[in-house]
Amino acid sequence: MKAKLFIQDMFEKENIEKEFNEQSKKGYNPIEIGYSIRFENNKKRYFYRMDILKGNKLRAQRELLDLYDRYGYSYCGKKGRMIFFKGTNKNYPKEREIQIQEYLKKYWIRQNVFLLFEIFLLILCISFLLNKDIQFVLTNGLIVLSLIPFTLISSLFCFTLKKYIHGIQYKAKQPIKKSILTNLAVILLIVSLLCVPVGCILDFVSRKTMPTDSNMLTLSFFDKESTQDSMSCANSLIVHTQSVLDQNKDDILFSCVYTINKEVDSYYEYFIQSHLTQENTPIQDGYIYSIEKENDAMILKIDDSIIEISATFDLSAYTEQIHSFYMTHESEY
Structure with a gap:
């Protein structure tokens, strides 16, 4: 049994499938897929495909389950709009590739909007931190707690920026490379979560x-x-x-x-x-x-x-x- 964080995005479809297939060659297969993945060593060999749930998730999931079942693939998990199937052969519904490409192009445009909105939120957070308001610096705990919006939005910004860059690479048909933004986003998210108990404790003792x-x-x-x-x-x-x-x-x-x-x-x-x-x-x-x-x-x-x-x-x-x-x-x- 082994586990890892699953923080890849939709543009990394080929990398995700490649990783799952390589793990399966070693006998490790995912038994739980979410924000983390657990692999179990069951000595079985499968081929993995990732698809995307468009529109209504429940209806799209039923349609994809029927489609992949006809090719001998079975459902093995999902995360957000990413859904995963496994099978014992390499045949899969190739007609889905064009639909996935069209969806990812629209998805990249949405990331542009999110990116601009998060930049606006970051500017608001920075202006808030630069305000000389005594009420937010009365204790060291309040200072730490006031950093939470900035670190949290910075984390979301790094995730979105990573998707934006991956979208550019996907449109240019370049290999999707791992980005340091992923690690930075995770670190900022962990810092945001730690600020809550640390800030409360520091506020109490101050x-x-x-x-x-x-x-x-x-x-x-x-x-x-x-x-x-x-x-x-x-x-x-x-x-x-x-x-x-x-x-x-x-x-x-x-x-x-x-x-x-x-x-x-x-x-x-x-x-x-x-x-x-x-x-x-x-x-x-x-x-x-x-x-x-x-x-x-x-x-x-x-x-x-x-x-x-x-x-x-x-x-x-x-x-x-x-x-x-x-x-x-x-x-x-």
Whole structure:
């Protein structure tokens, strides 16, 4: 018994048949065909043919089963629209070759469309990764998870590009050569799958809860009852985050400090674009703006820190005191 990944495409029809026939000469025959193939050493010799299911798969499969049965071939598996038959003689329905060629020409045109669409998706993914959005770099786990769309689409792009190149070789009646794109696509796919557990684990270990420090803004700063004695912390290669959600029966306050290791101006610019509403007023080192109530939120940039504050009450009377508070404690973040 032996097995291998089956990642060949339709244009590799001759190579697939050749491989199956050579394995059968050695006594190994496929007993399971899918995204992997299992070969069993049963000491039998068969001849293998690959065909393609056009249109409705069930109807096409029934028609091909009847056709190949008349030539002494029996069904031995399928993958997608590729269907495989085995027989004890070399006679097979040669009239199918012209129909397969016509199908592959149309199939190659579809690969052109897929290739353009995947290039568009890759451009979107790259632009997403280049955005300086703090929310996607709060932990190393989130950084890893944000790579999944890019690696997954890159894998699909490599598979499609391989089919596109094979289609050109097929149309030119050149031998279909093995491509390094296949290995690259598989590696990128494996990386995409590994990013899920690795990202989740890293995200979990990068977060913790700690007693609230005196450098964090709470409701007590506004002479209101404070009930929060803990704060949330997160760390990544890019940013260290501390946040507090404080509330009592009348008021709610959220304060968060993002201390950024590099490119703080770029992250601040994106933060402003994504958070500021039209109702905003410039203040020292930042802005005060309205979300649900008038002047209920603030953004500050002090040295390497971006500070976000939102409340259920008007903050306009406290802007100078809040700015002084964070200036005093800046070295502690």
